[in-house]
Amino acid sequence: SAVISQKPSRDICQRGTSLTIQCQVDSQVTMMFWYRQQPGQSLTLIATANQGSEATYESGFVIDKFPISRPNLTFSTLTVSNMSPEDSSIYLCSALDLGSPDTGELFFGEGSRLTVL
C-alpha cells in the first residue's frame, strides 16, 4: 500500500489569498486524485491528476480556482486560489494502487484542513 503525506495538515488563511497543498507518495503511482470534504459531508472529487497530462476537472471545479501540478509520479500540488470562507474544507489527496487491473483501491493522505477567515 502507498503512504501519502500531505502538507500543510491545517492552516488558517485570509480571504483573497491562495494556498498550495503538497502531496507526496512514497511510491510511483499513475493516478492521483484531489478531493474536497466540507464539514460533516462526504467526499467530492475536484480533479484527477495524471503525470504528463493536464488535470481533468469535475463539474463545478475550474483550473483557475484549483490549479493542479503533477510534475512526476510521486508528487502533486493543489492550489486553492483567491480563497473565500466557502473554501473552508478538508482537502484530501489520494493515489490509486492498481494492484491488479481495474481493482485498485485508493489510498489517502491525512488531509489538509483549511479555514478561511
Added chain:
Amino acid sequence: AQKVTQAQTEISVVEKEDVTLDCVYETRDTTYYLFWYKQPPSGELVFLIRRNSFDEQNEISGRYSWNFQKSTSSFNFTITASQVVDSAVYFCALRVTGSNYQLIWGAGTKLIIKP
C-alpha cells in the same frame, strides 16, 4: 445512474455491542466494485475492504465482517464487540468499470462508541 445510500447518519452504541452499518447501492453495470473506508477524527481515510460484483462471499476480518447481497443491492458492514477506537465516520463507495477509477461515495455514517 449510480448511487450509494448510507441511510444511517449517526449511530451510537455502548462498547462491546455489535453494530451494523448499512450500505445500499444502485448501478446498472454488471461489473462493479464496492468499498468501505474508515475516517477517524484524524481525517485520513483508511481502506477497509474491496469487493467485486462477482464475489458474493461474505468476509470476516477479526471483529469486522461484511455481508454483500446482490439481490438487495446491499453491502453491509458489521463490527462485533465494538471498541471505542472504532469511533469514526465510515464511508461506503462504488466504482463501475470504465469510470476512470472514480468512486461514488455514500454520505457516511458517524459511529460513536461509548465506553
